[in-house]
Amino acid sequence: xxxxxxxxxxAAGCTAHAAPSGQPAPESAPARYLYVWAGxxxxxxxDFLAVVDVQPGSxxxxxxxATEPTGLTGSMPHHLEYELPSSDRLLxxxxxxxxxxxxxxxxxxxxxxxxxxxxxxxxxxxxxDFFRLPNGNVLVGYLRSEGSSPxxxxxxxxxxxxxxxxxxxxxxxxxxxxxxxxxxxIPIRPYAFAVxxxxxxxxxxxxxxxxxxxxxxxxxxxxxxxxxxxxLAVPPAGLRDGSVLQKGHELPFEPRVMPDGSVLLNxxxxxxxxxxxxATDAPRLQNVYTLEVNGVPADRRAxxxxxxxxxxxxxxxxxxxxxxVTLDVxxxxxxxxxxxxxxxxxxxxxxxxxxxxxxxxxxxxxTSGEERMLMARVDPATGRLSWDxxxxxxxxxxxxxxxxxxxxxxxxxxxxxxxALFRP
Numbered sequence: 001x002x003x004x005x006x007x008x009x010x011a012a013g014c015t016a017h018a019a020p021s022g023q024p025a026p027e028s029a030p031a032r033y034l035y036v037w038a039g040x041x042x043x044x045x046x047d048f049l050a051v052v053d054v055q056p057g058s059x060x061x062x063x064x065x066a067t068e069p070t071g072l073t074g075s076m077p078h079h080l081e082y083e084l085p086s087s088d089r090l091l092x093x094x095x096x097x098x099x100x101x102x103x104x105x106x107x108x109x110x111x112x113x114x115x116x117x118x119x120x121x122x123x124x125x126x127x128x129d130f131f132r133l134p135n136g137n138v139l140v141g142y143l144r145s146e147g148s149s150p151x152x153x154x155x156x157x158x159x160x161x162x163x164x165x166x167x168x169x170x171x172x173x174x175x176x177x178x179x180x181x182x183x184x185x186i187p188i189r190p191y192a193f194a195v196x197x198x199x200x201x202x203x204x205x206x207x208x209x210x211x212x213x214x215x216x217x218x219x220x221x222x223x224x225x226x227x228x229x230x231x232l233a234v235p236p237a238g239l240r241d242g243s244v245l246q247k248g249h250e251l252p253f254e255p256r257v258m259p260d261g262s263v264l265l266n267x268x269x270x271x272x273x274x275x276x277x278x279a280t281d282a283p284r285l286q287n288v289y290t291l292e293v294n295g296v297p298a299d300r301r302a303x304x305x306x307x308x309x310x311x312x313x314x315x316x317x318x319x320x321x322x323x324x325v326t327l328d329v330x331x332x333x334x335x336x337x338x339x340x341x342x343x344x345x346x347x348x349x350x351x352x353x354x355x356x357x358x359x360x361x362x363x364x365x366x367t368s369g370e371e372r373m374l375m376a377r378v379d380p381a382t383g384r385l386s387w388d389x390x391x392x393x394x395x396x397x398x399x400x401x402x403x404x405x406x407x408x409x410x411x412x413x414x415x416x417x418x419x420a421l422f423r424p
Contacts, residue, residue, distance in 0.1 A: 002019075008210060010398055013334060017288070018152075021329075027255075028209075028356065028357040028424075029136060029357045029358075029424070030054070030055065030056060030355060030357050030358040030360065031054055031055075031355045031356070031358070031360075031422035031423060031424050032053070032054070032055045032109065032423065032424060033051050033052065033053065033054060033109055033110060033422070033423040033424075034048055034051070034052040034054045034313075034362060034373075034420055034421070034422055034423065035050070035051060035052075035080070035084075035091075035104060035106070035112065035421050035422075035423055036049070036050040036051075036052060036064075036364075036400075036402075036417040036419075036420045037049060037077040037078070037079075037417065037418055037419045038050045038051055038067075038092055038374065038402060038415045038416065038417045038418075039074075039076060039077045039134055039415060039416050039417075040073065040074075040075055040412055040413070040414075041074065041371070041414040041416055041420070042413060042414070043074035043216050043412065044073065044412075045073060045410070045413070046069035046071060046072065046073055046409070047069070047070050047072050047073065047074075047075050047077050047092070047095065048063050048067045048068055048069045048070060048407070048409060048413070049067065049068045049070070049104055049112055049114075049214055049274070050066070050067050050143060050299060050402075050407075051064065051065055051066040051067070051110055051112065051415065051423075052110075052400050052420075053065050054153075054355075054360075054375075054391075054422065056390070056405055057372035057405075059216060059366060059397075060162065061306075061390075061391075062390075062391050062393060062399075062400050063393075063394065063400070064400070064407065064408065065110065065408070066110055066111055066378055066408050067407050067408045067409045068104070068111075068112050068114055068333055068409075069114075069115055069409045070095070070117075071114075071299055072095055072098055072100070072117075074098075074365060074405065075095035075096070075097050075098040075100065076096040076097040076098075076099055077093065077094075077095060077096075077417075077419070078094045078095070078096040078128070078418055078419065079094045079128060079129055079130065079418075079419050079422070080091070080092070080093050080130075080419040080420070080421055081093075081130045081131075081132055081138075081155065082130075082131075082306075082353065083132070083353075083421070084106070084421045084422065084423055085132055085136075086090070086205055086377055087103070087106050087107045087109070088107070089132075089136060089169055089230050090103040090104060090106075090115055090169065090170065090171070091103065091104040091105075091106050091112070092130045092140075092171075093419075094127055094128060094129075094130075094146055095117075096126070096128070096209065096274075097349065099119065099120055099125060099127065099225055100117045100118065100119065100127075101117065101118040101120075101127050101140070101171065102114060102116075102117050102118075103115045103116050103117070103118065103170075103171055106280070106423060108408060109423050109424070110384075114293055116171065118167075118171045121165055121173040121176055122144060122146065123142070123145045123146040123147070123160070123316045123389055124142035124144075124145050124162065124163050124165060124176055125144040125146065125158050125162075126142055126144045126146055126162070126164065126209070127140050127141070127142050128140075128141050128142065128190075128192075128209065129141040129190075129191055129192045129193060130193075131192075131193035131195055132233070133166075133195065133197070134197060135167065136168075137166050137167060137168055137174065137407075138166070138167045138168075138169070138171075138239065139164055139165070139166055139167075139193055139202065140164065140165045140166075140167060141162065141164055141190035141191055141192065141193065141204060141422075142162045142163050142164065142165065142190065143162045143189040143190070143191070143208065143209055143211065143214075143413055144156070144158050144159055144160060144161075144187070144189065144211065144338075145158065145160035145161060145162060145163060145178065146158050146160060146319065147153050147159070147160040147212075148160065148183045149187050149212075150180075150184075150186075150187060151185050151186050151187060151236070151296060152169060152185070154187070154212050154213055155212065155213050156187070156211045156213075157177055159187060159211065159212075159242040160180075160187070160267065161179050161180040161181075161184075161188045161189075162178075162179050162186050162187070162188060162189040162190045162206075163176055163178040163179050163180075163185050163190060164176070164177055164179065164190050164193075164202075164204065164221070164226060164374040165177075165422050175225075175226070175373075176226075177220060177221070177226035177228065178228075179204070179228065179375060181219075181228065181231040183231065184215050184217065184231060186213055186214070186215040187208075187210075187211065187213060187214055187215060187218060188206045188214070188215045188219070188231070189206050189207060189211060189214040189215070190204040190205070190206060190209050190219070191204070191205045191207040191251075191252070191253065192204065192205050192207075192253065192254050192255060192266070194255035194257050194263045195257070196223075196257060196261065196263075196278060196279070197223060197423075199261065199278060199279040200222055200223045200224050200279070201220060201221065201222065201223055201229075201278050201279055202220070202221040202222075202223045202226075202266075203218060203219070203220055203221075203255050203263050203275060203278065204219045204255075205218055205220070205252040205253055205254070205255055205265060206218070206219070206222065206252060207251035207252060207253055207268060209391055210249070214251070216233065216234040216249055216250055216251065216267075217231050217232060217233055217234060217250060217252070218231075218232045218234060218252055218273070218275060219231050219232070219263065219287055220232070220278060220283055220383055221327060224251040227333045230283055232275075232283065232285045233285075234249045234250075234271070234273060234285065234334025235249065235273075235285065235286070235287050236248070236271075236287065237249045237267065237269060237270070237287050237290040238290055238331075239259040239290050239292065240292075245269065245270065245271065245290050245293065246298045246299070246402075247269040247288070247298075247299070247300070247301045248266060248269040248270055248271035248290050248291075248293075248302075249267050249271045249387055250265060250268060250269040250301055251267055251268035251269060251301065252265060252267045252268075252273070252307075253265065253266055253267055253268045253304065253305070254266055254306050254307055255275070256307065256309055256314075258329070258332045260332070261275045262274060262278070262332055263278060264288075264329060264335075266307060266316060267304065268301050268302075268303060268304055268305070269301040269304070270290065270291040270301070270302040270303075270304040270318065271287050271289075271291075272287070272288055272289040272290065272291070272292045272314075272327070272333050272335055273285055273286065273287055273288065274286050274288045274333050278417060279284045280349055284298050286333075288332070288334065288335060289327065289334075289335040291304065291318065291320060291325065293318075293320070295321070296320045296321065300320060301320070302318055302319070302320045302347060303317075303318060303319025303320045303321075303350070303366070304317070304318050304346070305317040305318075305350035305351065305352075305366065306350065306351050306352055308352045308353065308354045308361060309329070310354060310359070310361075310378050310380060310383070311380050312327065312328055312330040313326050313328060313329065313378065313380075313383035314327040314328075314329045315361065315378055315383075315385070317349030317350050317351070317352055317359060317363065318349065319348035319349060319350050319365075319366055319367070320348065320365060321351070322342060322343045322344065322345055322347060322348060323340055323341060323342045323343060324340070324341045324343075324349055324352075324363065324376060324385050325337060325339070325340050325341075326338050326339040326340075326384070326385055327377070327383075328383060329389050331385070332342060335407060338382065338383040338384070339382070339383050339384045339385050339411050340383035340385070341368075341386065341387065343363075345372065346368055346369055347365050347368065347369035348365050348366055348367055348369050348374070349363050349364075349365060349369075349373065349374075350365050350366035350370045350416075350418075351363070351364030351366075351419050351420065352364075353419075353422060354378075354422075355422040356422065356424070357401040357422075357424060359377050359378050359380055360375055360376070360377055360388060360422075361377070361378055361421065362374075362375060362376075362377070362420045362421075363375070363376055364418055364420055366371065366418070370402075370404055370416035370417060370418060371402045371403050371414060371415075371416055371417075371418075372393070372399040372400060372401045372402060372403070373399055373402060373417055374387060374388075374391070374396075374398060375387070375388035375391035375399065375401040376388060391406060402414060402416060402417055
């Protein structure tokens with residue numbers, strides 16, 4: 001069983017397509033399609049799921065070939081699941097402004113269909129992130145709950161501590177749990193998950209979206225009953241010269257399970273943290289790396305977003321530095337930077353998803369640049385990154401552009417895309 005443990009952990013918790021040995025996972029065939037969760041820019045028309053042709057050599061390569069309108073306007077399409085579920089499972093998506101979860105049927109790869117929408121289970125509000133469990137159920141993080149914020153002076157309404165819920169594959173609520181901890185008056189807002197089923201543990205981070213404040217903490221839960229076990233403050237993000245990056249620890253963001261059963265996570269402020277002893281009574285959270293963010297004002301977070309893990313490499317978008325960075329995390333307690341890839345100054349990388357059948361990574365943006373997505377490639381032997389120069393819009397610009405008047409569902413004008421997933 002010990003030999004199988006790293007594989008089981010990664011299968012359940014590494015959004016990373018990594019082999020348990022630390023070597024790159026074998027490729028199959030490049031994905032045929034890309035699903036992009038898109039919103040109408042002027043909010044006058046329906047938001048939609050777009051299908052992009054990403055099969056190399058196709059006559060419609062890098063073009064939008066189908067769309068599925070949602071019936072919602074101004075919903076702020078935000079996150080999808082981080083990995084596409086099997087086609088017999090519904091794909092979960094988050095329409096943030098409407099507090100809705102949308103479920104898409106993807107059995108017909110080129111023609112996904114909206115199956116249903118789900119309201120949040122009371123008293124939880126504002127669903128954000130998803131994690132698919134081995135049994136097909138889905139954990140959902142909710143940023144708020146009914147009532148006022150526990151922090152004096154915080155006017156967010158509703159603004160209570162967030163929580164987590166387990167839904168069945170059809171979206172029916174099975175159980176919920178509050179993230180409230182008596183030791184914390186700053187609201188805790190569960191943002192993203194790492195799951196360790198063999199240890200009966202779930203790890204959540206805490207980060208706000210449009211809330212006035214959120215606690216910079218990491219929480220450890222028992223998976224079997226969603227009992228909250230530990231709330232750990234995120235320590236300062238230290239730099240190599242001994243100084244501290246002022247906002248480096250803020251908004252603990254994205255956790256990933258490592259092959260040794262520990263968890264590595266980045267903060268939006270660009271500190272990197274290693275969580276160990278997760279199944280013990282004394283888990284430990286340590287700052288193990290902090291990105292040098294030269295040029296980013298001290299009062300701003302550098303925007304380290306949603307990473308992917310490719311073999312032994314942690315590939316991370318850094319929005320305010322307009323780049324991707326690769327870290328060698330063979331030893332998660334000692335990450336080493338190995339590569340950087342710059343985008344133009346109008347594109348702030350934020351969302352990454354890897355093609356399971358190739359070394360391609362789709363790169364979505366935030367705030368600036370969401371009107372297009374770029375395609376990168378990662379060398380599985382070195383971690384070196386490069387832009388896929390073949391992935392261009394009909395006008396010749398790099399990436400797939402959403403600046404267009406006409407879509408398959410109508411002449412609705414420009415859109416933005418935030419999250420995306422490859423579909424075989």
